[in-house]
Amino acid sequence: MNISFFIARRYLFSKKSHNVVNVISTISVCGIALATAAIVCVLSIFNGFGGIVESMFNAFDPDLKITVKEGKVFDYHTPEFEKALQVKGIQLISESLEENALFIFNESQVPVLMKGVSEEFRLMTDMEKLLLEGSFKLHEDVVDYTTLGSGLAITLGARSNFISPIKIYAPKRDVKVNLANPAAAFTPAYIQIGGIFTLNSPEYDDQMAIIPIQLARDLFGYENQVTSLDIKLDANASVYRVKREIQRIVGNNFLVEDRFEQQKESYQMLQMEKWVAFLIMVFILLIAVFNLVGSLSMLIVEKRDDIKSLQNMGASDQLISRIFLYEGWLIAFIGIIIGIAMGLVLCLLQQHFGLLRLSDVPGAYIIDAYPVIVEALDVMIAFVVVSLISLLTVLYPVNNLRKKIRN
Incomplete structure (x- = not known):
């Protein structure tokens, strides 16, 4: 011892x-x-x-997100993307188009970040977990619906059970504002309130509204362009492997981010x-x-x-x-x-x-x-x-x- x-x-x-x-x-x-x-x-x-x-x-962000490094939107209907989106492990793909617009509800006018999403977004996210009231829906018959961030809903004074629609003013691309008729530089539309969500993040809660992507394209004059492609992977798929393979195929002009990189800050x-x-x-x-x-x-x-x-x-x-x-x-x-x-x-x-x-x-x-x-x-x-x-x-x-x- x-x-x-x-x-x-x-x-x-x-x-x-x-x-x-x-x-x-x-x-x-x-x-x-x-x-x-x-x-x-x-x-x-x-x-x-x-x-x-x-x-x-995780309930809101996709497993992988593809964005363009330079510019704002891109058309993914190319041979490179067709090959990249066939990588083993990809389960679902959702389109996303984000642009700024003006929401008017009663006497309130608020600049908003509109996130246009396709129907696959419902399957990719768990929006029901984030909802404070109402339900998440994009279309019902011929009516378009928006889901508002909680802070934005408070600023507008809007609730999910209100019958009155929100009026959207979307600025036309490549059109200068005519001071004699400023309204001509905007494309108007109406949308009903479907639900209110929260992520407890001002970046989302205070300024984001989720709308159908086709409405966003009509408002801003886009055809097939997107600001991002959101990808959901199989449960047993390797995020690192799929990310690396997609990045290799699409090249350095695009950025492929996992969930940590999407919310890095x-x-x-x-x-x-x-x-x-x-x-x-x-x-x-x-x-x-x-x-x-x-x-x-x-x-x-x-x-x-x-x-x-x-x-x-x-x-x-x-x-x-x-x-x-x-x-x-x-x-x-x-x-x-x-x-x-x-x-x-x-x-x-x-x-x-x-x-x-x-x-x-x-x-x-x-x-x-x-x-x-x-x-x-x-x-x-x-x-x-x-x-x-x-x-x-x-x-x-x-x-x-x-x-x-x-x-």
């Missing part, structure tokens, strides 16, 4: 002559445990929020917030770890007679230093293990019982309690970071002891 580790373990669990050493050691363990538990919980809560955002965007912001919160918790951990320095320093003072006895028995300076190094590591390790166990238990309780709630009013938010998703990688990162900080902190009093022994 390692003599240094054996003596360190005895020191850790034996009763000290000065009770304050026991108290400070206990405080050190508790401080490290609480800081570690907090890190595990904070990272898991950010994972939970990230999971909710991801699930909502949102995902990066979530990750940034998560790791900023992690760094804040690490600073709190540094404060807690200072107790470890005090505990170990007082233990060294208390064991001066033992150190002299060990030296007289022929113990090397390195062996004596390792005793207190192991002592500090044991204190830190116990705190880390207890902290991780506490964090996992708290996360489990939050998952099943929702102890920490966002609001006391049910339905005030999308979810009533803070979401939690525990990831093994985050637990491992917490363990490694807390261990490194604790171990580096232990070196300070141990190095001081080594200098005193040499002198």
Whole structure:
């Protein structure tokens, strides 16, 4: 058995002559445990929020999206696209045409980003999951319908059960506005309100309206052009493989994006917030770890007679230093293990019982309690970071002891 580790373990669990050493050691363990538990919980809560955002965007965004790098629209009826859209793994293709227009409803006038979609869009997305009211539909008999973002609906003062239609003014392409007759530069149309959706993102909620793609083409004078092709893949298809194959066929003039790349800024912001919160918790951990320095320093003072006895028995300076190094590591390790166990238990309780709630009013938010998703990688990162900080902190009093022994 390692003599240094054996003596360190005895020191850790034996009763000290000065009770304050026991108290400070206990405080050190508790401080490290609480800081570690907090890190595990904070990272898991950010994972939970990230999971909710991801699930909502996944309900709206396609598996792959093809856009043109230069320009706004493109015609995909080419031999290259015909070959690309036959790549194994593609299940469904939906056309999308996005343009800006003006919506007028009662006394409200709002500039809107209209997203014209084909009927396949219904099969590609899970719009029912995003709807706040009404239903998602594009046509019914000869009537066209729009689904409005929640913020846009509030600005317009519109609801899904209103009978009055929305009037659309779409600017004509390549037509200059005649100040004498500005209305001639716009193509008007009427559309009924089918439903209201939310993605909890201002980019979508405050300015987007989904309409039939044929109506969008009629309003803006397009024939077969699209701003993007949305692709749904088979359940067992490799997104990376299909993306790479399509990109190879269509060439560098087009951009093929997966779901992460479509919402890159949102995902990066979530990750940034998560790791900023992690760094804040690490600073709190540094404060807690200072107790470890005090505990170990007082233990060294208390064991001066033992150190002299060990030296007289022929113990090397390195062996004596390792005793207190192991002592500090044991204190830190116990705190880390207890902290991780506490964090996992708290996360489990939050998952099943929702102890920490966002609001006391049910339905005030999308979810009533803070979401939690525990990831093994985050637990491992917490363990490694807390261990490194604790171990580096232990070196300070141990190095001081080594200098005193040499002198």
